[in-house]
Amino acid sequence: MSREDFTVTPWHVEGNIDYNKLIEQFGTERISEQILDRLEKITGDIHFMLKRGIFFSHRDLNKILDTHEQNNEFFVYTGRGPSGNTHIGHLIPWVLTKWIQDKFHTNVYFQLSDDEKFFANKDITLDMVSRFTYENIIDFIALGFKPHNTKIIINTKNIGNLYPTTCQIAKKINLSNIKAVFGFTNDTNIGMIFYTALQSAPCFIENKPVLIPLGIDQDPHFRITRDVAPKIGKIKPAIIHGMMMPSLMGVNNKMSTSKKNSVIYTTDSPSTVKNKINKYAFSGGQSDIKLHRKKGGDPKIDISYQYLRMFFEPNDSKLKRIHDDYTSGRLLTGELKSIAIEKINNFLEIHQQRRKEAVKYMKEYILQ
């Protein structure tokens, strides 16, 4: 794999992702200034993840705004493959989901694809997946979702709700379609082959248009859903695509639960966060202070800066000052790391408190 190569599929993200190329490869639309203006007129403001291009691409977002402007409702659907504990990268689409819910007063469905993660990893048991499912749900609820307009779907538990629609979808997808989109082979198990129909099903859980905020790696599933929708008399799901939060190791890799020191978990203690950022967060700074003062750092490849930009510093002018100070050399790597550590720990302190509350009310959220 050359430096410029990258892979983005639902089960494998690797390399230095060129998001512009992904828009072309996947055939999606860029989130334009025009559509952001349209959004702002409706919502009064624009979430910083949209403004900063963390969510950069979409399918049919205009149609969702049409729906809203015609005084019709839509709903929001997102999810998580519970392959491990929650890290801060997982929260990105959930935070945007919450913002959309608040601005548009929509119902939200959150799918836990425990079956998929069981199929995808030969060494994992359903019990192991179940533990992660529970942990991930707690983090989702902790972001402020309320049970009256938010329902959680655990595939193995809520299959009864999903299965008839899943069957309608599965009947319209053949083996060629699946092979073309996911590159499956003769060694692929039949659970993996069928699974995409189950990830499609919540798109039609209400008889309204749906908007799906997700990491762009999940787009292939919904490309299939969008092909199938008209064949079963349904509306194509609309999608907003987010970037992958990079691992501590550098911008060339998405955070992955499988590499413990490459990610910050939502349950990490302040000292763990401090240690991980100081020890592992890739720096865009120069090799010594003198050179740094002279040439400045590169925020584009600096993980501490990227975490602030993508998640932990919502204030644009504060972020700009950090950016400019770092670029000019006024701000040293150690200082930038300190800012990141403080911001992350502030967030996690509140989040971890909310997690304790979330545990108590979890059952109210599960779809019946």
Next chain:
Amino acid sequence: MSREDFTVTPWHVEGNIDYNKLIEQFGTERISEQILDRLEKITGDIHFMLKRGIFFSHRDLNKILDTHEQNNEFFVYTGRGPSGNTHIGHLIPWVLTKWIQDKFHTNVYFQLSDDEKFFANKDITLDMVSRFTYENIIDFIALGFKPHNTKIIINTKNIGNLYPTTCQIAKKINLSNIKAVFGFTNDTNIGMIFYTALQSAPCFIENKPVLIPLGIDQDPHFRITRDVAPKIGKIKPAIIHGMMMPSLMGVNNKMSTSKKNSVIYTTDSPSTVKNKINKYAFSGGQSDIKLHRKKGGDPKIDISYQYLRMFFEPNDSKLKRIHDDYTSGRLLTGELKSIAIEKINNFLEIHQQRRKEAVKYMKEYILQ
């Protein structure tokens, strides 16, 4: 297809089936005199469908008898793909299931694969399948099953009970396995590809050995189940294989719901039965009475005789007299048909009365 050729798969049965060859092809065991003796010692008698070789083949039936003799329990599982109304051929494995239940005091599970029939036929809707499901269930219950030891599984309704086990199974079956056993191609929809895992799941619904009476066309599904079972720490299902009841048109075809005049439905009126047998039932008799008196008829290819043998004349000595009289020419085709009509209508009169009762109690049987 030459005269000797035949096809037996879960979705296609055609030709003059050579059941001896099937035993070889499928790698099953013949139901021997020895195993029948063993059964008789336990049960006190042998059901005529076993004695006459209507059930002719098995896998691990000896192990089931071992289980019983060691004072351990097993359970029984059979099913129906609800692609149409019930015809008398469908009842064969259900009648044997009832006999086994009565003799061994086992629980029985009856699976309706409504999902499979929906996947398999592009022109059928889930609503259409649902109507057949309901009709088939009524016929099953009418055979005398009781709700305290008999549970009905409708796949789309009871998927919640089956899905976690289905996932365990699906993870151990890859695309090569499925292609090898069922001959699926790139045009096959992913519902069909996944489905076999769902037909396997009831094999493990109780933590006991299972015995499955079925038409031998369904064996391929359970060949897969038997491969998977040890991989998920479960006991291989045991199977008793039955013959296919031939269509009215002749012994070269299994009864098929898709050809209305080739089958006798459980809801046919006495006059319909009379008309179908007289008009369509293939005769093994000679072309005129004189020749028939001289050369006699051939019961092997005579549908009226075959229906008596397979289902409607349980009394061996009565059947033998019919056989001998027909072979010798004493019994004419018209007379043989009259016997069959009377026997079938006697059965259906009681069965249809029981169907009316069954409707009332159906809900008690559905797995919760």
